[in-house]
Amino acid sequence: xxxxxxxxxxxxxxESAPHYHGHRQRLRERFRAAGNDALSDYEMLELVLFRxxxxxxxxxxxxxxxxxFGSFGExxxxxxxxxxxxxxxxxxxxxxxxxxxxxxxRMAKGKVQGRKVLSSWSSVIDYCRTAMAFADKEHFRVLFxxxxxxxxxxxxxxxxTVDHTPVYPREVVKRALELSATAVILVHNHPSGDPTxxxxxxxxxxxxxxxxxPLGISVHDHLIVGKEGHASFKGLKLI
Numbered sequence: 001x002x003x004x005x006x007x008x009x010x011x012x013x014x015e016s017a018p019h020y021h022g023h024r025q026r027l028r029e030r031f032r033a034a035g036n037d038a039l040s041d042y043e044m045l046e047l048v049l050f051r052x053x054x055x056x057x058x059x060x061x062x063x064x065x066x067x068x069f070g071s072f073g074e075x076x077x078x079x080x081x082x083x084x085x086x087x088x089x090x091x092x093x094x095x096x097x098x099x100x101x102x103x104x105x106r107m108a109k110g111k112v113q114g115r116k117v118l119s120s121w122s123s124v125i126d127y128c129r130t131a132m133a134f135a136d137k138e139h140f141r142v143l144f145x146x147x148x149x150x151x152x153x154x155x156x157x158x159x160x161t162v163d164h165t166p167v168y169p170r171e172v173v174k175r176a177l178e179l180s181a182t183a184v185i186l187v188h189n190h191p192s193g194d195p196t197x198x199x200x201x202x203x204x205x206x207x208x209x210x211x212x213x214p215l216g217i218s219v220h221d222h223l224i225v226g227k228e229g230h231a232s233f234k235g236l237k238l239i
Contacts, residue, residue: 023059024050041072048076048100052093061088074227076101077134105131112151124185125223125230132189133225138165140188142172144181145220152179164200169208176217184212186222193227202238209239 027046030038039047045062053061065086069075075083076097083094108127112120124143132139138160144152157172158165165188176184186205190196205222212219222233233239 023057042066044072045075048096049093052090052096053088056088061086065089070227074134076104079136082136109154112154125225128187128223129225129230132187133227133230135189136191137161138188138191140165140167140186142175143185143187144176144179145183145185146180147182149183149220152181167204167208169204169211172208173211173215173217176212177215182216183218183220184208185220188222188224190224190226195224195226195229195231197222197224197231197233197236197238202233205233205239 024046027039027043028050031047036044042059042062042065045065046058049058049062065075066072068086069078069082078097080094080098083089083097105127108123108130111123112127128141132141139156140158140160141154141156143154146152155175157175158167160166172184172186186208188201201222201224205219209219219239220234222239224231
């Protein structure tokens with residue numbers, strides 16, 4: 001007569017559980033105890049992937065993605081089509097990453113809305129970098145301000161290639177008039193990472209100033225953001 005099977009005890013269950021379950025718990029505990037600074041980029045990425053990929057060790061995948069894209073911020077900001085090229089990364093995981101990116105942008109924008117932009121300059125820079133610094137194509141956006149220098153609208157005017165975005169000064173000024181804006185802040189990104197203004201950037205900025213000034217619209221600044229930092233035309237005395 002065969003012996004009846006015993007119910008596994010707690011130790012037996014722990015032994016049979018996949019090895020990564022313990023790793024996940026330890027990583028979550030370390031994050032709760034010490035915060036973001038206690039974790040590397042790939043470990044932060046693991047935390048994001050846990051929910052979307054519950055039945056697999058995601059550490060190798062997280063490390064692969066950091067190696068491919070460069071940093072946690074670059075992974076989160078990467079376009080969905082490039083994320084989809086990573087083997088083992090499905091729609092659920094890509095959605096989790098894009099939710100993180102959207103949440104970061106919304107939080108950064110919340111620090112700018114309803115405030116005098118020129119007195120919250122660090123928040124403006126943080127928002128622009130969060131929204132654009134890691135994009136793989138150039139985007140040209142305009143922050144439209146009222147007479148109290150509060151944000152009326154934030155709009156992406158043009159999307160270009162990896163090194164060029166067509167900008168039409170009269171269209172920028174026309175939109176400012178439609179919104180009753182009295183000032184604008186121009187922003188674009190350099191996917192190369194280097195935010196140094198090019199000759200074309202300087203010429204384009206001056207063209208917008210020349211069209212805007214006679215209509216009573218001020219160009220407060222032109223910010224260029226990139227992975228390596230940001231550049232301010234006003235700070236560089238280019239306007």
